Amino acid sequence: MSRRNPAGQLRIDPALFAVLLFAPALAFAHVDQGEIGGGFLSGMAHPVLGLDHVVAMVAVGLWGAQLGSPAIWVLPVTFPLVMAFGGLLGLLGVPIPAVEIGIALSAIVLGAMVALAARPPLWVAGLLVGLFAIFHGHAHGAELPEAANAIAYSVGFVIATGLLHAVGILIGVANRWRRGAQGLRVGGGAIAASGVYFLVAHLA
Amino acid sequence: MTGFGRAASCAAAVLTCLATGDAHAHAASQALGDFYGGLLHPLTDVVHLLPFIALGLLAGQRGSQVNSLLLIFPGALMAGAALALLIPPLPGLELLNIASALLFGALVAAAAPLPAAALYALATFFGLTHGLANRTAIDAFVRPLLFIPGLGLAGLLVLAWGGQIVEYLIARRTPWMQIAVRVAGSWIAAIALLVLGFSARTLLAG
Numbered sequence: 001m002s003r004r005n006p007a008g009q010l011r012i013d014p015a016l017f018a019v020l021l022f023a024p025a026l027a028f029a030h031v032d033q034g035e036i037g038g039g040f041l042s043g044m045a046h047p048v049l050g051l052d053h054v055v056a057m058v059a060v061g062l063w064g065a066q067l068g069s070p071a072i073w074v075l076p077v078t079f080p081l082v083m084a085f086g087g088l089l090g091l092l093g094v095p096i097p098a099v100e101i102g103i104a105l106s107a108i109v110l111g112a113m114v115a116l117a118a119r120p121p122l123w124v125a126g127l128l129v130g131l132f133a134i135f136h137g138h139a140h141g142a143e144l145p146e147a148a149n150a151i152a153y154s155v156g157f158v159i160a161t162g163l164l165h166a167v168g169i170l171i172g173v174a175n176r177w178r179r180g181a182q183g184l185r186v187g188g189g190a191i192a193a194s195g196v197y198f199l200v201a202h203l204a
Numbered sequence: 205m206t207g208f209g210r211a212a213s214c215a216a217a218v219l220t221c222l223a224t225g226d227a228h229a230h231a232a233s234q235a236l237g238d239f240y241g242g243l244l245h246p247l248t249d250v251v252h253l254l255p256f257i258a259l260g261l262l263a264g265q266r267g268s269q270v271n272s273l274l275l276i277f278p279g280a281l282m283a284g285a286a287l288a289l290l291i292p293p294l295p296g297l298e299l300l301n302i303a304s305a306l307l308f309g310a311l312v313a314a315a316a317p318l319p320a321a322a323l324y325a326l327a328t329f330f331g332l333t334h335g336l337a338n339r340t341a342i343d344a345f346v347r348p349l350l351f352i353p354g355l356g357l358a359g360l361l362v363l364a365w366g367g368q369i370v371e372y373l374i375a376r377r378t379p380w381m382q383i384a385v386r387v388a389g390s391w392i393a394a395i396a397l398l399v400l401g402f403s404a405r406t407l408l409a410g
Contacts, residue, residue, distance in 0.1 A: 073383040077313050077390045084394035084401075091401035092408070141401060150402030151250045154395045162391055 039149030043156025046140060047164060052103050052198045053136055055191045057161060059110035060129055061168015062184055062191075065175050066117055067125065072172075074122060075129055076165045080158055082130045083137035087157075090141020099139050100202045106132035107195025114188025117181070211271040212364035215278065216357070238347045242285075242354025245341045247362070251301055251399070252334055256359060258308030258392045259327060260366020261385055265312065267371050270320050277327040277363055278356040284335020285352045289342065297337045299403060304330040305396035312389025315382070331359070 047053050064075040089096065096102075110132065112118075113125075120128075140157065171187070174180030246252035263273050307326070311318060335355065342351055373381040 069379075073387070077383075077386050080390050080394035081310070081313065081397070084397035087398050088401035088404075091398075091405045093405075141398075144402075150406075151395075151399050154398035154402070155250065157398065158391050158394045162387065 039152030040156040043153035044160045046143075046157060047160045051194070052107060053140075054164060055194050056103065056106045056110055056132065056136060057164035058168040058171070059107065059114055059188065059191045061165040061170075062114045062172045062188060063110060063125070063129075063168075064165075065169050065172020066114060066181075066184065067119065067122075071122055071125055072169060074126060076162065076169070078126060079129060079133050079165065080161055082133040083140075083161065084158070086134035086137025087141035088137075089134070090138040091144065093142075096135065096138045099135050099142070101199065102132065102135035103139060104195050104199035104202055106135060107198060108192050109195075111188045111190070111192030111195055115185050115192055116188075117185055211268075211274050212360070212368065215274045215360055216364070236350070238350035239354040241341070241346060242338075242351035242356075243358045244354075245338060245351075246334070246355060246358045251298065251305075252337075253362070254392050254395060255301065255305040255308050255330065255334070256362040257366050258305055258312055258389060259330075260363045261312045261370050261389055261392075262308055262323065263363060263367035264370025265315060265374065265385065266320070266323070267374075270323055272320075272324065273327055274360060274363060274367075276324050277331045278359040280328045280331025281335040281359045282352045282356040284332035285338045285342070285355055286335075286348070287332070288336045288339035289348055293339055294336060297333055299400065300333045301330070301337055302396050302399050302403065304333065306393050306400065309389045309391070309393030309396060313386050313393060314389075315386055334359075 047057065060075055060079055064072040067075075086096075109128065113128075144153070172184060175184055246256065259273070259277065263270050308330075338351075338355060342348055370385050373385065
């Protein structure tokens with residue numbers, strides 16, 4: 001850590017400086033080298049680069065935060081599992097009709113739930129989220145590159161998805177304040193609107 | 205130190221004694237390499253590491269009620285690896301080992317109050333399959349008497365560390381910690397499910 005010495009000058013900890021010196025070299029030594037690193041990075045990137053996936057994942061986290069306990073943890077625990085199940089179906093080539101429409105609908109419905117601050121029974125929320133999770137997972141599974149290292153890809157993919165939920169839940173902390181709760185509902189409306197855009201873009 | 209931790213250090217001491225006895229029987233510097241080979245092999249392969257971690261989380265959720273896991277699982281690992289030297293290679297071990305990550309991860313996510321006996325039975329079975337899968341790593345140049353204790357120590361360390369960390373976190377009585385452990389289990393199960401899907405696709409394609 002950097003801190004100020006008595007004279008008031010900013011002083012850099014020598015140990016930290018030494019670590020930082022090594023950091024770029026370490027980074028370059030690994031990125032893009034071998035299929036494990038490549039598989040992990042493409043697994044991490046896949047959920048993050050598709051905006052239609054991102055808004056739906058964040059909506060799950062936001063909605064969980066609005067619903068509070070126990071939904072706030074039931075949703076992030078079940079979602080990766082159900083999504084991986086959808087991914088399994090996609091990898092096996094099991095056809096699911098209108099996957100892209102389902103994904104666009106997921107943003108619309110989940111965004112609307114956040115915008116309305118809807119409070120259905122837990123099992124209804126779980127079922128709704130689970131249903132959409134299958135669509136998302138299937139799309140990822142079916143689009144998977146043949147060459148990627150399977151395990152590294154899966155690790156990156158699940159971590160990225162989980163972190164997107166965490167982002168939603170962290171934003172959802174704002175729900176405690178009145179203005180924050182209003183802001184969340186506006187955000188949900190924006191997610192639903194983006195879902196409408198994805199739907200129109202797909203159908204057009 | 206908690207009950208789980210004490211059992212862990214006893215088991216580690218036993219394994220270390222086993223290994224050093226063998227090391228002295230050979231030229232010290234070269235022979236030790238195979239011990240480290242056995243120790244590193246499961247730690248560098250996610251297919252082995254994930255189920256080990258998940259079992260450690262599971263053990264930590266139960267705390268000192270499942271102390272014997274610390275002897276049973278490394279024991280089964282070593283027995284499996286020894287057995288692999290005697291019998292021809294079995295097909296489908298890799299899939300079984302990924303499935304163990306799915307099962308253990310799902311049990312962690314569900315925080316299922318599994319009876320200790322059932323947990324021991326699962327740990328024995330999958331310890332054997334993971335041990336058997338190490339057959340490919342023990343080639344003609346590897347001394348099994350060093351490799352296998354190393355393997356057992358790797359299983360023990362992951363189990364003991366994972367269990368200790370989880371037991372410590374849960375003992376803080378913060379609800380978030382229990383949830384974080386369950387989310388970790390769910391992630392492990394999800395990863396295993398995807399890897400199974402990849403394997404199935406490869407099988408279907410080829």
